[in-house]
Amino acid sequence: MNLKLVLLTALAALLTAPVATAHVTMNPREWEAGGFARFSVRVPNERTDASTTEVTVQFPENVISASFIDVEGWERTVEMATLDAPIEGEAGEEPITERLASVTWSGGEVEPGEFVEFGLSFQVPEDATEPLLFPALQTYSDGQVVRWIAPEEEADTPAPRVAVLAAAGEEAATTTEATETTEEGSEPAAAAGDSGGGDDSGRANLALVLGIAGLIAGLAALGVALSRPRRADTPSKAV
Numbered sequence: 001m002n003l004k005l006v007l008l009t010a011l012a013a014l015l016t017a018p019v020a021t022a023h024v025t026m027n028p029r030e031w032e033a034g035g036f037a038r039f040s041v042r043v044p045n046e047r048t049d050a051s052t053t054e055v056t057v058q059f060p061e062n063v064i065s066a067s068f069i070d071v072e073g074w075e076r077t078v079e080m081a082t083l084d085a086p087i088e089g090e091a092g093e094e095p096i097t098e099r100l101a102s103v104t105w106s107g108g109e110v111e112p113g114e115f116v117e118f119g120l121s122f123q124v125p126e127d128a129t130e131p132l133l134f135p136a137l138q139t140y141s142d143g144q145v146v147r148w149i150a151p152e153e154e155a156d157t158p159a160p161r162v163a164v165l166a167a168a169g170e171e172a173a174t175t176t177e178a179t180e181t182t183e184e185g186s187e188p189a190a191a192a193g194d195s196g197g198g199d200d201s202g203r204a205n206l207a208l209v210l211g212i213a214g215l216i217a218g219l220a221a222l223g224v225a226l227s228r229p230r231r232a233d234t235p236s237k238a239v
Contacts, residue, residue, distance in 0.1 A: 026042075026134050026162050027040050029162060030165055032167050033124055034123070034124060036123045037121065038121045039162070043138060045112050047144075055136060055137070056104040057104075058101065062132075063124075063132065065122065067120065068120045069119035071105065074105045076103060077103065109141070124162065130164065136159065148160060
C-alpha cells in the first residue's frame with residue numbers, strides 16, 4: 001500500500017511539473033563585436049496551469065547601457081550598478097560611473113501557449129570574444145520561479161545568450177593576410193607556366209604552318225583537276 005502511495009505521489013509531481021521545452025532566449029542569438037543591434041528577450045510560457053507574470057534579466061558587466069521599447073501591459077524597472085572605474089565620456093561629457101545591472105518586466109501576463117518579446121537595443125562590446133550571458137528569472141502566477149541561469153548552452157535551464165562574432169573589419173583583415181601568405185609561398189601562375197611555354201608555342205606554330213601548307217596543296221590539286229578538259233563520250237557501235 002505504501003509503494004502504491006509513493007508511485008501516485010511521484011506521478012502527480014511529474015504531471016504538475018513544468019515541461020522545459022521552450023526556454024527564455026535572446027534574439028538574434030549572435031552578433032558581431034562592436035556592432036549595435038536590436039535584440040528581444042523572448043519569454044514563452046511553458047506551463048499549462050499558470051501564467052508568467054514577471055521576468056527579470058541580468059546584464060553582463062561589459063554591456064554598459066541599453067535602450068528599451070515599451071510593451072503594452074508591462075511595467076519596466078531598471079537597476080544600475082556602480083562601475084569599479086569610471087569610463088571617460090566624449091569631449092564635454094561627464095564620465096560614466098554606472099552600468100546597466102538588470103531590468104524587470106512585471107504587471108503583464110503570458111498565458112499558457114503564448115509568448116512575449118521585450119525589445120531592447122545595445123552595443124556588443126568591441127573587445128568581447130566569449131558569448132554574452134543574460135541570466136533570467138521567470139516568475140509564474142502560482143509563485144514558482146524558473147531560473148534560466150546555467151552557463152552551459154546544453155543545460156536544462158540555460159541562460160539567454162548572444163554569441164559574439166568577429167567584427168567585419170577583422171574578418172576582412174584575416175582574409176587579406178591569408179591571401180598574401182598564400183601568394184608569398186607560391187610562384188605566380190604565369191611564371192610557373194614559363195618553364196615549358198616556349199616548346200609548346202613552337203609546336204603550335206609548326207602545326208599551324210603545316211596545316212596551312214596542306215590546305216594550299218589541297219586547293220591547288222582541286223584547281224588542276226577542275227581545269228582539265230573533259231573528254232566526250234564515244235558512242236558504242238551497234239553489233
